[in-house]
Amino acid sequence: MAAFIYVGIDLQLIHHLWLLPAAGIGHIIGLRVHDKMLEADPKLFYRGLGIILFSLSAFGLWRSF
Known part of the structure; x- marks a missing residue:
């Protein structure tokens, strides 16, 4: 980070502070x-995860055609 500051690169720290909250x-x-x-x-967790992954994959395949 010191090297970036030394050569004058703007780190835009104010924007980083706004993202903290x-x-x-x-x-x-x-x-x-x-x-x-x-x-x-x-x-139950793995069943729900499987349903989500299957539906996303099916949607992706549907959109590719």
Whole structure:
């Protein structure tokens, strides 16, 4: 980072500061979802994940034709 600053590259730090609250909120939501996934029945989780992946794959194949 010091080399970038030395040669005068604008790091746009103010924009990074504006993104911190969104990253924090996303992190908190992710932690809560992870806790719920650990408490849930594994069979139900993998079934839901499979349905989502299958539907996305089917949609992608449908859009490619």
